[in-house]
Structure formats: C-alpha cells, structure tokens
Amino acid sequence: METAISMTDVHKHFGRTHALDGLDLSVRTGEVHGFLGPNGAGKSTTIRVLLGLLRADSGKATLLGGDPWRDATSLHRRLAYVSGDVTLWPALSGGEIIDLLGRLRGGLNVKRRQELIERFELDPRKKARTYSKGNRQKVGLIAALASDVELLLLDEPTSGLDPLMEAVFQECVNEERRAGRTVLLSSHILAEVESLCDRVSIIRKGRVVETGTLAELRHLTRTSITAELTAEPGDLAALPGVHDLRTEGAHVTFEVDTSRIDGALKALTAVGVRSLTSRPPTLEELFLRHYEDELKPGPAEDGASTS
C-alpha cells in the first residue's frame, strides 16, 4: 500500500463554520508527515474525520485502505491517536489508563511501555486528577507509542511538554520512522515539524495550501539574523536571498531565505563575527509573508495553547 491516508475534496461544516473547505491530503506509507497550520485551521477536524468521530459532509477519505467512517473499529486496531489536550479519568492512575487504552486497542508492548515510562519520567502510580497538563500528554503519548500499530495520528501532541521531554518525543518519533510506521503529526510550531518530518502539508482555513518535502518548502521560509561584526561589512544586500537589511556600523540585521543561509554566513565570517543570533521563522511570519491577505494580526500562540 503506497498511501496510508488520502483525502480528496473533503468538506465539513459546523453550523456556519466551514471547518474543512475542500481539503486534499495525502500521506505516504512509512513517512512522518507534518500537518502544519495556525490555530483554527482545521487540523483537529481533519484528524477527527480520519478517526470516524466526525462524518465528512462530502469528499472522499481513505485510511489504511479502508473507509474511516464505515470501518472505524477495525481500522482503529491498526492506529493510535493522541490529542492535543489529553483528558483522563480523574480516579484512575496513569499506569491504569495506559494499560486500559492499550488493551482496548488490542494489546500493548509491555517492555516498550516500561521503557517509555522511564524515558518520559512519568510516575504511573499517581491518580490522573493530580497530573499536570504535561504529564497528561505523556500518558497519552506512552499509551500510543507502546502499542504495535501501523499509523500514529498525533494532534499537537507536545503541547505542555517541557523542552527536555519534547526532545524525548522527537527521539521516539524517529524510532517509529525507523520501525517503518507512518506518522501524521499536526502542529502549529514550524520548528517541530522541520526537525521531524519527511514531508509537510500546510493547512489554512480548511484547505491544504502547500505540500512537499522540507527542501521543497525551503523557499517559503526565511531566517532572521542579527550579528555584531568586527568591522563594517561590505555590500551584503547584493548577496542572493538577503532581505530587509539594516546596517548600523558593525551591527547588522537581515532576513535570509533559509535555502541561502550558507552563502550569507560565509560573507559574515569573511568580515569576522563577534556575536550572532539567528531566529528560525515562525509559522505566523511564514503565513504573513505568503498568505498575507487573510491572516489577521493576533497574539502569537505558543506551544502551551490548545485547540
């Protein structure tokens, strides 16, 4: 089977909200596919349609060769799902919930469960009502990662995780890739998707507006560079891919197309660098630049938000 997920012209309304507006999505078997979009773009709705929790108004969706609505229960034995806001039964312990969800799916790998509990530093004896947001996410992640499934549907799974645990999560996803599993990872943080995914689909207002490998999407992203040089630089603006250059003596700030970053850095080191900070482009900037017309300025969302 070549494609694990394929969706064509899928629509979904909630009253007057057009949550999915002709969505096309294709995820190949064995790849880690990033599903990137700002809050409210329709990521969770897409995943809930794939889980058969929501019924699409129109369009065609295929999941692991089956129909996500009609064949829901048999397909679910072959996949695991983690939501962006894992909710747990307050009176059950984390360990009980991991086991229960694993068994309901048809069994879980006990050795891997133990290993994951240690790596994520979860205390499985605590009652779920005493877990913090991050710990609840860990319970969901461990339950999903410890089961032997073909496909992982992860909907902003790292919200509330600290950077250390985020790193553990990334290791785990890389292991899944090596084991040949397919992963659909939704996120609104570009950096997360960049470091993990083979291919990326960008969703906006219920439509996928770009799909491709990261290299193919490089042209979309720019990195901001601020540098303190040892001398006044020459004409940096002439370098390919450099934009918005500002020079004040030996202090420069500019943006550079991520695919051209190497040339820009060489030019800087040729002059001599005292200090340098680079900031990866945020998703908001990416969207502002490429789809400016419709994105309203709003408070930037961070990794802790849920939707």
Place this chain on the structure above:
Amino acid sequence: MNFAGTWSLVRLALRRDRILLPVWLIAFALILQSAVATFTKLYDTAQERAELAASVASNPTFEALYGPLYGDSTGAFLSWRYGTTIGVFAALMSLLIAVRHTRAEEETGRLELVRAGVVGRLAPLTSSLITVYLANLVLFALTAAITAGGGLDGAGSIAFAFQITVNGVVFGTLAGLTAQITESARFASGLAGLALGGCYLLRAVGDTGGPAWLSWLSPIGWALRLRPFEENAWWVLGLFAALTAVLLTGAYSLQRRRDFGAGLVAPRPGPATARPSLRTPLALAWRLQRGLLLGWVIGFVLLGAVFGGAANGVEDIFDSNPQLMEVLERLDQGSIIDIYMTMIMGITALIVSVYSIQATLRLRAEETGLLAEPVLATGVGRVKWAAGHLAFAVIGPAVLLLTAGAAMGLVYGAAVGDVGGQLTSSLRSSAVQLPAVWVLTGLAVALFGLAPRLAALAWAALVVFVLLGQLGPILQLDQWAMDLSPFTHVPAPSASTFDAAPLLWLLALAAALTTAGLTGLRRRDIASAG
C-alpha cells in the same frame, strides 16, 4: 485579602446559573401556587378538612412520607403535604449549587484561572454560599408571597417559608463543607446527598412509631416542628442558626487548612499497572460508576427497611375499622399492606428514575468531557462503548428496586412472622415498577443519541411525570394528561384483575427508545471541544 473578589464571583455564579436557578425556582413556585389554590378551593369547609385529616391519620404511609399532620386548618395541610417535600428538593438544589461553584470548578481547573486573578483564598467558598443563600432568599419570598397571597395567615406564611428554605441553607452549607474533603466534586455532592437522605429517613423512622427523639436528630424533622399556621414555633429556627454556624465554622477552617486543588485526605497512589480485568468498556464503566451505585444501594436498603418498619402499624388500624375494610375490598388492589407497599414502591420508582437518568447521562458527561474520544479511537465501537454505561442504567434500577423491595419485605415479614409471604409480595410490588423506570432510561438514551445537546431534558421529563403523579389527582387532570406518565400505567400487582399487558407495552417502548438512541449515536458526530 482573603475575601477579595467575592462579589464578582457571586455575579459570575449567578450568570452561569441564569437558566438553572430560575428553572428550579419557577418549578417550586408553580407547585406551591397550584397547591395553595387546590387546598383553599377543594377543602374550604371545616367538615371536608376533618374528613381529610381522618383519612390522613388512618394511613401511616403519609406520616412516613410527609411527617405528622399538626392540625386541620388549610395551612396545616399545606405545610404537611408540601413543607417536607419542597424543603428536601430545595436542600438538593442548594447542595448541587454549592458544589458546582466550589469543588467542581476547582476540579476542572477553571477556578485556577480565577484564583490567579485578584481573588482571595476564601472568596470562592464565600461567593458560592452567598449564591446558595440568595437562591433560598428568593424562594423564601416567593413562598411567603404565594401563600399569603392565597389568603392564608401572614405569620403562618412566614413560618411556612422558613420551613421550606431552612434546609436549603443547612444542606447548602454542608455541601460547602463536604467540598473541602476530597478532590472530587462527585464525592462532595454524593456525601451531602447521602446526609440529606439519611436525615429524611431518620425523621421517617422517628415519625412512624420509632423513638420520637430520632426526628429531633434530623434538621428535616426540625423543620416540621416549626408547625406553621398552627403554633409557629419560632424557637426552632434557633436550632437551624446554631447548626448553620457550626457547619460554616467547619467549612472555613477546612478551607484555610488545605492547599488549592487538594482535599484534606491526600489521594492514595493508585496501581502502576491495571488489573487484568480492566480491558473492556464495561470494566471501565464499572470503575467509573460503581461508587454511585453502591451509595444508592446503601440508601435503598435503609429506605426499604424504614418503610418496612413503618408498615407495622398499618394493619392494626384497619382491623379495628370494618368500614375501611369494606372500602378496601371494593378497591380490589389486595390487602391494605399490598396497597401500602404499592404506594411506597411507586414513590421509590420515581427516586430510582433519578439514578437511571444519572447513569445514562454519564455517557453525555464522558462525551463532552472528551473522555469518549480516547476510547472510541481504539477498537471499541460506539454501541459497545455506550453499552458499558447502559448496563448500569438498565441493571442498576432493577438492583435498586429489588433491594428496596427485599429490605421492606424482610423487615415487615420478620415483624409479623411471615418472611416468605411478605418478601414475595414486596418484591412483586417493586418489580412491576421496573418497566416504567426503564422508559426513562430509554428516553435519556434517545435524547443522548438523537439530540445530544438536549440530553438534560430527560430530567425535565421526570419532573413532569412526578408532578403529574403528585398533583394530577388533586387538580383532577384529564386521563389523557395522566396517561403521559409511564408510572400511570403500572398495574396494581395484587389486584384480582392484574393485567400484565401495560408492562409489556412499557417494555416495548423502553426498548424502542433505546434502539432509536443507539441508532442515532452511530450516525452522529462525537462532540469535540468546540
């Protein structure tokens, strides 16, 4: 500032309850309004009232349910028939509101946002108690206005308004205290509810031949001793003031002593791995629902035993009264004990319906709490998931009714030396109620599956059925209106003309409603956060 922000929180609570509270209060007002109208119109001569008093005195069922009747004035009847009933429901309303704005908010984490703002440590408790007291104040004013407006004595109306609202204050405050004990809101309202049920039963035992001082242990017994319209014993209010003060002190000292989000009792750590049996939706539902069912079973053992004990005096009265015996035979519903048991079980069935709706709507609570989603994303289908909880909504009522029936039959049978015979007839009178209760289960399932946002309307249906049963005969409603309630169709189990057909119809209706609901569930969207 421990109390900073109290008033903003009161406003927030009133806003959140802007539908719930008026619904409760309007329901109370409607019942009172029609009760005042009926009692003043239908029983307006001294002779009619004397006859009513005599028939009340002859039937201990009434004493057990409502308490003693303290006179034969219109006001005395009103206070006897509705004072305890509405008082208990006002107490229920109050304890639910108190928990809703304290522990429930803390448990969901919403209060954390509020507390992080300019809000003092004691403000959430204080504001929810103020909300409860305001609700009872409005009920007090409504009651006094409706009764006095119906032409009844002014001072008596005030005393009656106190009778109805004092237990709202007491049990609302008690819930403020139980909310401090553990992290769970269900525990807080469960414990306060159990106390309410216990106090009601204590009074029932005290008022029906048990030691009379038992009634004095129960605030529900005290409220009756106000004797509105007869004596207006204002000093009884002192007891309530003292008890409320004690409960308040308790609630505040517990609140000061504990951390935010925590209870007094630190939660014990659970097992690191699940038992082998925790592997099906039914096993999960059992974990989630067993506490509720156990609490109800305990309550129903007590209830059955109390009413079984009260049955003791029934037969004596009739043995000494041949005229009444004649009336009975004409009624053709079996012996006086059979009639008594049927009546008690009719009321019990209404209470069991509360459980059946509660157990069914747990499905909706799981869904909107996003706890259905993780289960439905595994290999579990929707119907199988629902069936886990529905097992409780279907089997639970049977367990409860038969428990109450068995306790009643055993206690009464032991007293009259005929355990086998009495047990059979009390179990029979409890079993006939079951199909009607299942109709409510079915209705709740149908709403949940077909119109999930309206699932709470199952409660409204129960309220309508209760009102039809309670007020229908007094208001002399038409038969078609009475027929709306499934409980109207329950046949008398001991009548010589006993006909099981209505039971089969009720069963068929319950099954059809359940099927419709499950079909709807299979076709609809599962609620997401939005």
